[in-house]
Every structure is written in C-alpha cells, then in structure tokens.
Amino acid sequence: MIIQATDLKKTFTTKSRKGVQTVEAVKGVDLAVKKGEIFGVLGPNGAGKTTTIRMLATLIVPDSGQAVVAGHDLLKDPAGVRRNLGYVSQAGGVEEGNSPRAQIVFAAKIYGVADPARAAEDVLRRFDLLELADRPGRTLSGGQKRRVAIALGLVHAPPLLFLDEPTTGLDPQNRANLWDRIRELREMGTSVLLSTHYLDEADALCDRLAIVDHGVVVAEGTPSDLKREVSGDVVTLRLDELDRAAEALGPLARATRVDEDVLRVYLDDGEHTLPALLKRLEEERLELRSVALDRSTLDDVFLAKTGRSLRDTGAAA
Numbered sequence: 001m002i003i004q005a006t007d008l009k010k011t012f013t014t015k016s017r018k019g020v021q022t023v024e025a026v027k028g029v030d031l032a033v034k035k036g037e038i039f040g041v042l043g044p045n046g047a048g049k050t051t052t053i054r055m056l057a058t059l060i061v062p063d064s065g066q067a068v069v070a071g072h073d074l075l076k077d078p079a080g081v082r083r084n085l086g087y088v089s090q091a092g093g094v095e096e097g098n099s100p101r102a103q104i105v106f107a108a109k110i111y112g113v114a115d116p117a118r119a120a121e122d123v124l125r126r127f128d129l130l131e132l133a134d135r136p137g138r139t140l141s142g143g144q145k146r147r148v149a150i151a152l153g154l155v156h157a158p159p160l161l162f163l164d165e166p167t168t169g170l171d172p173q174n175r176a177n178l179w180d181r182i183r184e185l186r187e188m189g190t191s192v193l194l195s196t197h198y199l200d201e202a203d204a205l206c207d208r209l210a211i212v213d214h215g216v217v218v219a220e221g222t223p224s225d226l227k228r229e230v231s232g233d234v235v236t237l238r239l240d241e242l243d244r245a246a247e248a249l250g251p252l253a254r255a256t257r258v259d260e261d262v263l264r265v266y267l268d269d270g271e272h273t274l275p276a277l278l279k280r281l282e283e284e285r286l287e288l289r290s291v292a293l294d295r296s297t298l299d300d301v302f303l304a305k306t307g308r309s310l311r312d313t314g315a316a317a
C-alpha cells in the first residue's frame with residue numbers, strides 16, 4: 001500500500017462577527033491506496049475531498065487518526081512523507097510572469113534534484129510542453145496551465161502524486177488529453193490519488209475509488225464492482241402514479257426508487273425482465289409516458305448510498 005489511512009478527522013473552527021462556527025469537514029475517513037494505481041476520491045462540493053488530500057499531503061494536520069504515506073508515518077515523519085510526494089492543488093499555481101521552464105527548474109532546485117535543467121527538460125517533453133516552455137505563464141491556455149502545474153508536481157519524480165480536481169474547468173478534449181497523461185504516469189509506476197466530482201472521470205480513469213459525502217466514505221471499490229453491487233441494469237419509467245407503480249413492480253426488481261418525477265427500477269437482467277415489467281404495469285392499468293433501459297452508473301451507486309443523486313448536487317458532469 002502506498003497510502004494506508006485510518007479514521008482521519010478534521011474540524012475547522014472559524015470566528016466571525018456572527019460568532020464561532022465549526023465545520024466537521026472530515027468525520028473519520030479510512031483509505032487504502034495500492035502502489036501503482038489511480039485512486040479516486042469522488043464526491044460533491046464540500047464533501048471533504050480537498051481536506052482529506054491536504055491532510056495526506058502534510059499540508060494540514062489531522063485532529064485525529066493515523067496514516068502511513070509512501071512508507072512514512074504522517075504524524076511522526078511528515079518530512080519523509082513530503083519528500084515522496086507531488087501535490088497539485090485545484091488552483092494549479094502557474095506563475096503568470098514566469099516561463100514554465102523557469103518555474104519547473106526552480107521547483108527542481110527546491111526539491112534538491114541533482115540536475116534541475118535536465119529534469120525540467122524531461123518533464124516538459126513528457127507533458128508536450130517544450131514548444132511553450134519559454135513563454136510567460138499568462139500566455140498559456142487553461143489546459144496548458146494544468147499540464148504545467150502537473151509537471152511542477154512531478155519534476156522530482158515522486159512515487160506518489162496528489163491531484164486535486166485536475167480537470168475542473170477544462171473542455172472535453174483537454175480533459176481526455178489529461179486523462180491520457182495521468183494513465184501514462186501509472187504506466188511509469190507512479191501512484192496517483194485524485195479527487196473529482198465528475199462521474200465520468202471517476203469511471204473512466206480510476207482503478208479504484210472511494211465515494212465520499214459529508215466527510216465520510218460511503219462506498220469503496222473498483223468502478224465496476226461498485227456498479228455491480230448496486231445492480232446490473234436500471235429501468236427509468238415516467239408515469240403519473242409513481243408510488244403505485246413502485247409497489248406493483250417491487251416483487252420483480254432488486255430495488256425501486258422514486259427519484260423526483262421518475263421511477264427507477266434496479267434489475268439483474270434488464271433486457272429479459274423489461275417485458276414482465278411492462279405487462280405488470282398494463283395489468284395495473286398504469287399508463288407509461290416513457291421508458292429507458294440503462295446500465296447502472298456511479299450516480300446510481302451514489303444515490304443508493306446517500307439517498308440523493310450526485311448530479312442533483314449540481315457538481316457532476
């Protein structure tokens with residue numbers, strides 16, 4: 001394991017004119033990240049993703065809990081942890097007036113890399129940044145800035161890289177491009193822990209993930225295991241009498257759920273059970289407006305574990 005964390009907790013206290021406010025940002029998180037995998041922390045805004053990553057990256061001290069990160073104890077040997085990780089924040093930290101090359105060489109010097117110029121050249125090449133390496137940061141596009149930010153976090157070749165919402169704000173093409181770069185890191189043996197609120201990103205990129213909500217892990221596993229656990233297929237029905245339909249179809253399904261104006265019916269084998277569902281609705285004289293059959297998604301997992309849809313939080317793609 002490159003990360004083994006147990007019961008991490010963090011409460012923030014802020015003082016304002018309204019008095020003292022406390023926020024339990026992380027309420028007891030366990031995480032086990034294997035060497036060489038891309039591990040995702042998926043959750044809506046405010047779930048505690050950044051706080052968890054910042055604790056594991058030694059940037060804030062947990063109130064309680066324990067962790068071993070890259071072979072070093074988080075609390076007893078934070079310097080040992082720090083030497084072995086790269087951290088790329090949400091904001092990305094690219095200087096406007098400085099060239100990517102100058103910034104990366106500077107970072108390499110801070111990390112004590114033996115040949116900073118060469119290390120910078122290597123990482124610039126790897127991230128396809130050589131052509132723009134000597135332009136001021138302010139002239140780069142959003143996608144290029146993200147690549148520079150990641151290159152900055154990698155110049156000392158750490159075995160573990162933390163990426164906090166790496167593709168937020170990027171267009172689909174730049175997101176796909178960055179996913180490929182992150183996969184290349186895995187191929188070179190780097191372990192990656194990233195946070196995201198994009199369902200498709202968690203599904204396509206992560207080997208395993210933890211779904212977090214309100215500061216706790218509500219589910220953990222590979223994307224396909226998580227989806228299988230919830231159910232194979234989902235039939236979404238639009239009709240007027242949702243509750244009566246749910247009652248009628250219950251015996252044929254693994255689970256049913258009324259989700260605003262639709263009824264979602266979870267089935268092991270949707271293709272073969274759908275005709276029976278439709279027959280049952282007809283027997284009950286329940287008139288359908290529309291029906292759709294889909295494989296279950298990570299949003300169905302989130303819904304099953306938290307009672308609400310990640311899409312509804314306004315955070316998901």
Ligand SMILES: Nc1ncnc2c1ncn2[C@@H]1O[C@H](COP(=O)(O)OP(=O)(O)OP(=O)(O)O)[C@@H](O)[C@H]1O
Nearest residue numbers: 012014023025044045046047048049050051052197
């Ligand atoms: N320094 C701080 N002081 C006070 N409250 C904080 C601080 N940092 C985070 N919080 C609060 O802790 C909770 C968790 O925040 P966190 O940034 O970890 O969530 P997140 O899952 O990363 O969200 P997002 O996707 O929006 O980045 C939020 O309610 C946030 O307002």
